[in-house]
Amino acid sequence: MSTHPGQPHVLPLHIYWGVFFALVVGTIGTVWVATFDLGPWNTPIALTIAVTKGLLVILFFMHVKYSTKLTWLFVAAGFVWFLIMVCITMADFVSRSWL
């Protein structure tokens, strides 16, 4: 699905507008949800919306959906490494009080 010389991979306009409106709706939605006190659920809901918005930006605005498998690998590796950092750090801090 990579681009070819002289024939750029042009996405139809409705994809860009669709992603844009989804991002706006996501922003309004996350603000609306945040005005309620849902106890422990505020953060998971906010992060779910943020991850969804982030995926839309990465896949469509950054054209990763239409990029080569090597690009997919690079992008995924970056975020997996970040998750490793957060998970191992939090595994330490959360379990300290168990001792």
Place this chain on the structure above:
Amino acid sequence: MSTEPILATHAAAPHGASHAHATVSGLPAPTAHHFVDLVQQEEAEKLGMWTFLITEVMFFGALFTAYTVYRNMYPEAFLLASSKLNWRLGGVNTLVLIVSSLTMAMSIRCAQTSKRGLMLMNIVLTGLFGATFLVIKYFEYSEKWHHHLMPGPTFNYAEFGQWGPQARIFFSLYFAMTGLHAFHMIVGLGLMTWVFIKARSGHFTPRRYAGMEISGLYWHFVDLVWIFLFPMLYLLGAHHHLA
């Protein structure tokens, strides 16, 4: 001459039909001699930018990790401190960045489809929305400064009752994370200036627009960081604020 190695046809000297355009316009041949073809070259350019963006994920990631650790330690203090942020201005800035990402994506699409006027307009709009973000950020920072919420000798501990020192940690993280993000926006404005000058001189064509494409990757990435900063910093205490 027919036994000439295939790589030679990709050398800088244009002698094939595929290079005629480059010669006519006076621009350098689009494929550098160390790449097999334009597809490989563009792949390398995009991967190069993604490699840089992965280091950026680590750069911001360390701050996100610090935030997660301290928020887990002092949830009440973070909730209270977050409620002092103006989520309306933060929300407006989120929308401003989303619009700027749309105009960025549109300007690249215009480069792909040879729409010169629209391309230039979208680049200018992207820069203007980026500047709008920074102006709003300036007003937010000056308000925090006047309310003594900037960590330092005059930090207003009393505002947070028993959670003064812990609230200060929140504001240290707030200024470090949004400050680093704002710095990236300023760099992005410099990139947009470069893209505009190059685009106006006809540098980007449907065949060759990688400079715009990877500048766009950077711009979208900075938007991506804000998509996470907004709920984590501003919305955490929003219900506290409204209650």
